[in-house]
Amino acid sequence: MYLMNFLMYLGVTIPLMIISMALFSLTTPYKEFKILADGDDLDNLRKVSAAKAVAFDLGGKVLGTAILLASAIYHSVDIWDMIVWTMTGTLSLIIVYWLFELLTPTIKVRQEIPNGNTAVGFFSFCLSVATGILMASLISY
Numbered sequence: 001m002y003l004m005n006f007l008m009y010l011g012v013t014i015p016l017m018i019i020s021m022a023l024f025s026l027t028t029p030y031k032e033f034k035i036l037a038d039g040d041d042l043d044n045l046r047k048v049s050a051a052k053a054v055a056f057d058l059g060g061k062v063l064g065t066a067i068l069l070a071s072a073i074y075h076s077v078d079i080w081d082m083i084v085w086t087m088t089g090t091l092s093l094i095i096v097y098w099l100f101e102l103l104t105p106t107i108k109v110r111q112e113i114p115n116g117n118t119a120v121g122f123f124s125f126c127l128s129v130a131t132g133i134l135m136a137s138l139i140s141y
Contacts, residue, residue, distance in 0.1 A: 012079055013069060020065045020090040024058065027094050030114040032058050049116025057113050060125030064093055064132025071136030089135040096131045100124060 025032055032054050039051020068089035069082075076082035100123075101109045112120040 008079065009073055009082070012083065013073065016069065016083065016086045017062070017065060020086070020093075021058075021062065023090055023094065024061050024097075027097065028113075029110050030054070035114055046116050049118060050114050053113045053116055053118045053121030056118060056121035056125040057128075060128030061093055061097075063125075064128040064130075064135075065090060067129070067132035068135045068139075071139045075139045085139050089132065092135050093128055093131055096127050097124065100127055 035047075035050050035054045036058075038047045039055075041047045065086070069086050072082045072085035072089070076085060097109070107120060109120060109124065113124065
């Protein structure tokens with residue numbers, strides 16, 4: 001019984017993480033995985049910096065989603081409840097990204113991150129983790 005529940009939740013959790021990452025990638029104008037792949041060109045410091053900034057940005061979203069998902073697993077009454085909470089959290093992370101863009105008119109996040117501004121990427125990381133923690137704490141019955 002316990003093993004079946006574990007396997008069932010695991011079988012839903014992994015695809016939820018993949019779907020969330022795909023949604024994050026669709027909502028940004030830059031191609032995260034291409035920038036990450038190009039980041040090994042040590043002769044081009046701009047590509048290396050861009051890969052670091054994207055790694056911070058996307059890594060924060062992964063961590064924020066994982067924190068939220070862990071809370072959803074713990075607090076959900078069933079798998080569908082967990083899916084709803086995870087997608088709500090994913091939407092929240094996307095909204096926070098765009099709020100960051102809108103509320104900082106002197107910083108164009110969609111340009112700074114792929115241009116290698118690691119400070120902007122790290123701040124985006126912090127916003128994503130903070131959002132994941134806050135969303136995780138909001139899930140309770």
